[in-house]
Amino acid sequence: MSFNAPVSDQRLVLRDVVRIGELPAASDPDLVDAVLDGAAALAEGEFAPLDRIGDTVGARWDNGVVRMPEGFKAAYRSFVDGGWMGLSAPEAAGGQALPLALSAALMEDLNAANIGFALCPMLSFGAIEALERHGSDELKRDYLPKIVSGEWPATMNLTEPQAGSDVGALKTRAEPNGDGSWRIFGTKIFITYGEHDLADNIIHLVLARTPGAPEGTRGISLFLVPKVLPDGRANDLRCVSIEHKLGIHASPTCVMSYGDHGGATGWLVGPEMGGMRAMFTMMNNARLNVGLQGVGIAERATQRAVAYALDRRQSGKAIAEFPDVRRMLLRMRALTSASRALVYYAFGQLDRGLAGDPVAAMRAEVLTPLAKAWGTDVGCEVASLGIQVHGGMGFIEETGAAQHLRDARIAPIYEGTNGIQAADLVGRKLGLDGGLAFDGLIADIEAEATDPLLIALTDAVEVAAATMRARSGDDRMAGSYPFLTMCAVMVGGWLMERLAKSPDADDRVRATSAFFLSSVVPEAIGLAAAAESGAEQLYVVSAEALA
Numbered sequence: 027m028s029f030n031a032p033v034s035d036q037r038l039v040l041r042d043v044v045r046i047g048e049l050p051a052a053s054d055p056d057l058v059d060a061v062l063d064g065a066a067a068l069a070e071g072e073f074a075p076l077d078r079i080g081d082t083v084g085a086r087w088d089n090g091v092v093r094m095p096e097g098f099k100a101a102y103r104s105f106v107d108g109g110w111m112g113l114s115a116p117e118a119a120g121g122q123a124l125p126l127a128l129s130a131a132l133m134e135d136l137n138a139a140n141i142g143f144a145l146c147p148m149l150s151f152g153a154i155e156a157l158e159r160h161g162s163d164e165l166k167r168d169y170l171p172k173i174v175s176g177e178w179p180a181t182m183n184l185t186e187p188q189a190g191s192d193v194g195a196l197k198t199r200a201e202p203n204g205d206g207s208w209r210i211f212g213t214k215i216f217i218t219y220g221e222h223d224l225a226d227n228i229i230h231l232v233l234a235r236t237p238g239a240p241e242g243t244r245g246i247s248l249f250l251v252p253k254v255l256p257d258g259r260a261n262d263l264r265c266v267s268i269e270h271k272l273g274i275h276a277s278p279t280c281v282m283s284y285g286d287h288g289g290a291t292g293w294l295v296g297p298e299m300g301g302m303r304a305m306f307t308m309m310n311n312a313r314l315n316v317g318l319q320g321v322g323i324a325e326r327a328t329q330r331a332v333a334y335a336l337d338r339r340q341s342g343k344a345i346a347e348f349p350d351v352r353r354m355l356l357r358m359r360a361l362t363s364a365s366r367a368l369v370y371y372a373f374g375q376l377d378r379g380l381a382g383d384p385v386a387a388m389r390a391e392v393l394t395p396l397a398k399a400w401g402t403d404v405g406c407e408v409a410s411l412g413i414q415v416h417g418g419m420g421f422i423e424e425t426g427a428a429q430h431l432r433d434a435r436i437a438p439i440y441e442g443t444n445g446i447q448a449a450d451l452v453g454r455k456l457g458l459d460g461g462l463a464f465d466g467l468i469a470d471i472e473a474e475a476t477d478p479l480l481i482a483l484t485d486a487v488e489v490a491a492a493t494m495r496a497r498s499g500d501d502r503m504a505g506s507y508p509f510l511t512m513c514a515v516m517v518g519g520w521l522m523e524r525l526a527k528s529p530d531a532d533d534r535v536r537a538t539s540a541f542f543l544s545s546v547v548p549e550a551i552g553l554a555a556a557a558e559s560g561a562e563q564l565y566v567v568s569a570e571a572l573a
Contacts (some may be wrong), residue, residue, distance in 0.1 A: 027329070027330055027333050027426070028070070028074065029069065029070055029074040029077075029138060029326060029331065030066075030070065031062075031065065031066030031069050031135045031138070031139075031140050032134075032366075033062045033063065033066050035363065035366065035535075036060070036062055036131045036134070036262075036366075036370075037059070037062060038460055038525060038528060038530060038531070038535065039366055039370045040058060040062075040124060040127060040128070040131065040370065040529045041055075041528075042325075042382055042524060043367050043370060043371050043374070043520045043521050043524060043525065044125075044203065044370050044371060044373070044374035044377075045374070046058060046125060046127055046128070046374065048128075048136075048544075049125050049257075049374075049378070049381070050216050051123055051124050051198040052124060052125050052127075052128060053435050057124075058128065058417065058515065061113070061124065061128050061131070062089070062131055064108070065110070065131055065132040065135045065136075066135055067107065068104065068108060068110065068135070068136070068139065069134055069135035069139035069140075070139065070419070070467065071134050072104050072105070072137075073099070073135075073136055073139035073140040073143055073144065074139035074368055075099060076095065076097050076098060076101055076138060076140055076143060076276075077093045077139060077140040077142075077143075077178055077429075078367055078426070079096065079097065079427050080095055080098070080140055080142045080275060080276030081142070081273075081275050082434075083095045083096075083233055083250065083275075083277075084142075084275030084276055085222065085268060085275070085277065085278035086277060086374075086522070087265065087268045088268055090221070090264045090265055090266075091221070091223070091265075092221040092222045092223065092265060092268060092278045093222075093223055094222055094223055094224060094276070094278075095276060096521075098143060098224060098276070099223065099224055100225040101143070102143075102176075102225070104173060104555055105147065105176060106177060108160060109122065109175075110132060110147070110176070111150060111151075111173075111174060111175060111176030112148055112174040112175060112176070113125045113129045113132060114128065114129040114151070115158075115174040116158055119154070119158070119170040119171050119174045120156075120171045120174045120175055122389070124374045125373075125374070125377040126374075126376055126377050126380075127370055127373040127374045127377055127419070129151065129373075130314075130318055130369065130373040131159050131214065131370075132463070133147075133148060133151075133315055133318050134318050134321050134322045134325070134366070135323025136322070137274065137318055137319045137321070137323065137328040138321075138322035138323065138325045138353075139326070141274060141277075141319055141322060141323060141433050142273075142274040142275060142276025142277040142433065143276050144253050144319075144322075144465075145218050145219060145274065145277040146179055146219045146222070146224060146277070147176065147179065148312065148315050148319075149179070149180055149181055149182050149218060149219065149308075149312060150173055150176070150179050150180045151231065151311055151312075151315060152180075152182065152307070152309070152310075152311035152312045153173055153181075153182070153231055153308060153310035153314070153467070154170065154173055154174055154180075154233065155178030155307055155308065156248075156295065156304050156305070156307045156308040156376050157169065157170050157173070157250075157295065157390075158309055160169065160295050160296035160300070160303070160304040160307065161250070161295050161296070162293075162294075162295075164191060164209075165249055165250055165293060165295065168256065169229055169250060169252070171369050172227070172571060173229055176225075177225060177226075178217060178225055178226075178227045178228065178229075178252075179224065179225055179229070179299060180227060180228070180229040180230070180233065181217055181218060181219055181220050181228060181229070181230060181234060182217075182218075182231055182305070182308055182309070182312065183198075183214040183220075183228050183230050183232040183251075183282060184214070184233055184305065185214060185216045185217075186198065186213060186214055186215060187210070187213065187215055188320065190213075190522075191442070191443065191446060193233065193246070193302070194241070194242035194243040194246070196212075196233055196234070196246065197210050197212060197235070198210065198211065198212025198213070198214065198232065198233065198234040198235065198284065199212060199234055199235050199236075199237075199278055200236050200247060200249055200292065201236075201237060201289065202232040202236075202237075203291070203349035205240050206293065207291050207292065207293055207316040208234075208236075208249060208291070208292050208293065208294065208307050209285060209288070209289025209290065209291065209292075210232055210234055210249055210251055210263075210284045210285055210289060210290040210291075210292045211284060211285035211289055211290075212232075212234060212283075212284050212285065213281065213283050213284070214232065214281070214282045214284070215281050215282075215283070216267065216269070216440070217278055217279070217280040217281070217282045217356060218277055218279060218280075219276060219277065219278060219280075220265055220278065220279075220280030220281075220282045221264075221265035221280050221282075222254075222278055223558065226254065227252055227253050227254040228252070228253040229250060229251075229252050229253075230250070230251040230252070230253070230263070230282070231248060231249070231250060231251075231295065231305070231308065231329035232249045232250075232251045232284065232460070233246050233247070233248055233249075233301050233302075233305060234246070234247060234249055234292075234301075234366050234557075235247070236298055236299070239298075239299055241403045244299060244302075245288070245299055245303045245430070246299065246301040246302055246305075247294060247296075247298050247299055247300065247301040247305045248295040248296055248300070248301035248305055249292035249293060249294060249295065250292055250293050250294075250295050251263065251284065251290050251291070251292035251321075253298075255291055259481050261290050262284065262285055262286060262288060262290040262291070263281045263282060263283065263284045263285075263290045264282070264286065264287055265278075265281065265282060265283075266282070266283050267279040267280070268280050268281070269279045269281075271436070272432050272435055272436070273429065273432030273433040273434070273435060273436060274432075274433050274436060286569050302363065309441060310391075310394055312441045313394055313395075313397070313398040313441050313442060313447075314369065314372055314376070314397055314398065314500075315370070316372060316398050316401070316402060316437055316441045317365070317368075317369045317397035317398045317399075317400075317401030317402060318369055319402065319405065319434075319437045319443075320365060320401035320402040320404050320405030320406070320434065320437050321362065321365050321366045321369055321401055321404070321405070322405075323405040323408070323430050323433060323434045323437075324358070324361060324362040324365060324405050324409070325362050325366075326410035326430060327358065327409045327411075327412035327427070327430040327431075327434075328355075328358040328359055328362050328408060328412065329407050330412060330425075330426060330427055330430070331354070331355060331358060331411070331412040331415040331416065331427070332346070332355055332359075334415060334416050334419075334425070334427075335351055335355060335413045335415055338417075342495075345415075351415060353514065354411050354414060354415050354565075356537070356538065356541045357408075357411060357541070357545070357546075358408045358411050358412065358415075359534070359538045360406055360522070360538040360542040360545075360546060361404045361542075362404065362408055363522065363525070363539075363542075364404075364515075364518030364519070364522050364546070365400065365401045365404040365405075365518065366519045367395070367518060367522060368396060368400065368401065368514060368517050368521060369397045369401050371517070371521055372393035372394060372396075372397040374414075375387075375389045375393060377389040379389075379483070381553055383461075385543035387465065388458055388462075388463035389466065390462060390473065391447065391452075391455060391458060391463065391563075392455045392458060392463050392464055392467060393467075393517070394455075394515060395445075395447035395448065395450045395451045395455060395510060396447075396451070396510060396514040397447060397514075398441065398444070398447050398512030399438070399444035399447040399510055399511075399514070400510070400511060400515070400518070401437075402434070402437035402438040402444065403438060403444065403511070405434040405437055406431065406434045406435060406437070406438060406449060409427075409430035409431040410431055411432045412427050412430055412431075413427045413428060413431060415450055416417045424539055429507075430438075433553070434475065437498055437504045442571075444507070445506075445507060447510065448503075448506035448507040448509070448510040449503055449506055449514070451506060451509070451510050452494050452502050452503065452506040452509060453502070453503070453506075454504075454512075456491060456494060456495060457495070459469050461495070463464055464491065467517070468484060468487065468488060468491075468533070471484050471516065471520045472484055473516070474520065474523075474524070475520055475523060476523065477519070477523055477543045477547075479519075479543055479547045479548055479551070480516070480519045480520065480523060480543055480547055482551055483512065483515065483516050483519065483547050483550055483551050484516055486512065486550075486551050486554045487505055487509075487512050487516050489554070490512060490554055490557040490558055491509075493505075493557070493558045494506075494509060494557075497560070499561075500561035500564075500565075501560045501561045501562075503557055503561070504559065504560055504561035504563075504564055505556060505557040506557075508553040508554075508556040508557040509553075509557040511550060511553055512550045512551075512553050512554065512557060515546060515549075516544065516547075516550065518546075519542060519543055519546070522538070522539040522542045522543065523539060523543065525539060526539035526540070530560070533564075
């Protein structure tokens with residue numbers, strides 16, 4: 027089936043949730059409309075038609091070269107020629123300096139149309155921010171304009187075979203050349219678009235350890251390592267292989283080797299041993315964008331399920347008229363809409379923070395683990411419901427419903443597992459600015475919420491937060507995931523209620539808001555016991571006894 031970008035929904039969220047008109051760069055509603063319409067045309071006309079071949083043919087490795095499916099190179103050229111990579115990038119580097127929230131709408135559309143393809147530009151957004159904030163003037167001059175234009179896409183190289191989420195265990199090393207450059211030696215795994223034929227050059231941001239650096243994350247530095255050096259020579263790096271995966275087959279997930287023949291040349295981004303600070307700039311951007319992946323997949327799965335339910339007839343009527351099918355369709359639409367509102371709101375707060383609002387900047391930090399974790403959980407749930415709506419045909423690949431679940435399943439894992447997001451929420455974000463950042467969010471919700479169930483959930487979150495703050499160690503972490511879900515649903519319910527009160531809300535918006543508040547919010551209230559339960563129950567028996 028064809029994909030239709032949800033432009034009217036995006037416009038409503040940007041206006042009434044993000045309140046994008048308050049941001050000077052997007053105060054012109056005609057400009058916002060033009061961006062939304064252009065992004066929709068790109069996603070529908072260029073990316074969506076390649077979704078099937080991306081899944082069935084996928085990226086192919088051939089002796090160190092990765093070849094993308096037919097049509098991908100031309101579609102990526104359309105993306106570059108349209109200036110889409112620079113939508114929110116700084117004007118000094120050739121960008122348009124529009125709000126990140128507008129880029130969120132673009133990336134939602136691309137993820138919904140073809141998530142495997144959309145992964146290529148996604149990481150470049152974070153690389154642009156990392157270089158802009160931490161790169162030297164020379165690196166900005168030589169590399170930032172090309173990344174901003176999309177001509178040279180970027181990657182993020184963290185993970186190693188022995189060092190997954192424990193980044194501090196990495197062994198990749200960097201040795202100085204004496205001329206300001208460094209030689210990089212090591213192996214990185216799970217590198218998204220580490221090699222491909224969409225562009226002439228690829229810019230790798232690589233974490234490595236310099237001579238004499240201390241163990242752990244304190245001793246890590248970040249390096250810019252191009253595939254092609256400034257003099258046109260190939261750098262000493264190669265793609266050893268690509269992974270065979272459950273989903274996102276169009277996205278080459280590469281094993282990268284650096285320094286097989288004397289060392290790959292790279293340059294420091296930021297100060298020596300300042301790598302984690304620079305990399306987290308990129309990772310935080312990526313985490314919000316991964317939340318958008320969940321939103322995009324949920325939107326596409328919902329559209330496919332509704333179309334099937336309207337077409338498929340049983341007992342003389344469309345299955346969309348049966349109560350249980352209608353329940354699933356409403357849940358899919360409500361979860362999709364609420365997750366969109368939450369993720370866009372997080373991007374909007376980030377925009378305000380970058381414009382100099384410290385309260386908004388801290389709120390964006392609180393919202394980031396919610397957006398990443400709950401957005402991707404929603405993507406998985408909605409994709410699974412989409413298969414259920416299709417019935418047996420959903421389990422058969424030809425309908426396309428199964429692909430959404432296969433593609434969605436990685437999103438709760440990469441860019442920091444959702445369990446890590448929950449740990450970040452209770453371990454750091456709950457106490458940010460002495461607790462005022464989280465408490466300020468609660469206060470704003472309490473000042474605006476009118477739905478009794480939403481008020482009850484907000485009260486339950488406050489009680490659970492107090493419990494979390496009084497605990498430490500495993501007792502705090504044990505309930506972190508249900509607590510994160512409670513918080514995300516609370517914010518989603520608040521924003522859905524706001525959307526329903528908009529003068530431009532139609533019957534669908536009001537109905538999905540009512541469903542979310544009456545059906546999803548009570549489920550989150552029911553998580554309070556799990557959030558406050560502590561760790562004792564988790565260790566009654568050994569892990570071996572669970573086999």
